Amino acid sequence: MNDLLFFLLSFFALFGAFGMIVLHQPVHSALSLIVTLLALAGLFALLNASFLFAVQIIVYAGAILTLFIFIIMFLNVKESNLPKEPNKTLYLFLGGIVLIPLNLLVLRAFYAMPLLREPLAEDFGEIQPLGAALFTKWLLPFELISLLLLVALIGAVVFARKDEV
Amino acid sequence: MIVSSLFSYVLVAMLLFSIGLLGVIARKNIFVIYMSIELMFNAINLLFVALAQYRHSYDGQIFAVVIIATAAAEAAVFLALIVVLFRRKKSLDADVLRALSQKEAA
Numbered sequence: 001m002n003d004l005l006f007f008l009l010s011f012f013a014l015f016g017a018f019g020m021i022v023l024h025q026p027v028h029s030a031l032s033l034i035v036t037l038l039a040l041a042g043l044f045a046l047l048n049a050s051f052l053f054a055v056q057i058i059v060y061a062g063a064i065l066t067l068f069i070f071i072i073m074f075l076n077v078k079e080s081n082l083p084k085e086p087n088k089t090l091y092l093f094l095g096g097i098v099l100i101p102l103n104l105l106v107l108r109a110f111y112a113m114p115l116l117r118e119p120l121a122e123d124f125g126e127i128q129p130l131g132a133a134l135f136t137k138w139l140l141p142f143e144l145i146s147l148l149l150l151v152a153l154i155g156a157v158v159f160a161r162k163d164e165v
Numbered sequence: 166m167i168v169s170s171l172f173s174y175v176l177v178a179m180l181l182f183s184i185g186l187l188g189v190i191a192r193k194n195i196f197v198i199y200m201s202i203e204l205m206f207n208a209i210n211l212l213f214v215a216l217a218q219y220r221h222s223y224d225g226q227i228f229a230v231v232i233i234a235t236a237a238a239e240a241a242v243f244l245a246l247i248v249v250l251f252r253r254k255k256s257l258d259a260d261v262l263r264a265l266s267q268k269e270a271a
Contacts, residue, residue: 006173010173010177013177013181014177014180014181014184017180017181017184017185017204018184020184020188020197020200020201020204021184021187021188021191021192021197021201026194026196026197026257029194029196029197029200030196030200033200033203033204036181036204036207037207040207040210040211043174043177043211043214044211044214047174047214047215047217047218048218049214049217049218049226049229051226051230052210052214052226052229052230055230055233056210056233059233059234059237060207060233060236063237064203064236064237064240067240067241067244068196068200068240068244071244071247071248072196074248075247075248075251077251077257081251081255081256081257082194082257082258083193083194083256083257083258083259083260085192085193085194088191088192091190091191092187092191095186095187095190095191096183096187099183099186099187102183103179103180103183106175106179107172107175107176107179110171110172110175111172113171113172113219120218120221124218124221125218125226129223130223130226130227133223133224133227134223134227134230137224138224138227141227141231145231145234145235148234148235148238149234149237149238151238152237152238152239152241152242153241155241155242155245156241156242156244156245157245159242159245159246159248159249160245160248160249
């Protein structure tokens, strides 16, 4: 059962990712990326990361991609604004061939690692132990993230404001 | 069982990362380039979570949370930049943005 779920989810993840780089319109690409993100959320759930499952759906598919589609519609992109890519398929094909050795190298490095054998703890991936680790061992990175988000907020406002002469 | 093996997740993450890299090098649309970067973030996230389960440690999952927060911050800045660029250049072509290129200056 879990094997079947894994196959389906990884198929949808790869399918969505492939559609994203092949489709011409940005809106179609964004919708295709949402399929990938939701499938990845399912893979997180298979990996006992229930908190990340929720975060992936709420923050990634819910907030970031919605903002993204909102911006695409807000810009009102016409066909004449899009770049002409006559050799797109050729470039994608050639790039795919170039990337095969890199893939094989990484997969060979991981192939030697043994399979997972020991059973996990009962509450692995629940919010409580994850939050305990986040607020004790990783407290400083957690606070730095809040600073980073504040800086990004100010930066976005500064960039997007109208130029004053 | 296939699900419990680390290798299958590494395979999926690697393929997703390659597709993202392919999108960055082969496409000219700024939106698609940005989404490819997001896809690479997600592939690395999957790798982190798989390794967290493999090592019975929360460090990988917390790193994934940090990456998601960073991606959110990046999305805000990047989309503001795209809005400004589109307002000025009226195009989404990455080849139009060559203010720093040496050929243009010569």
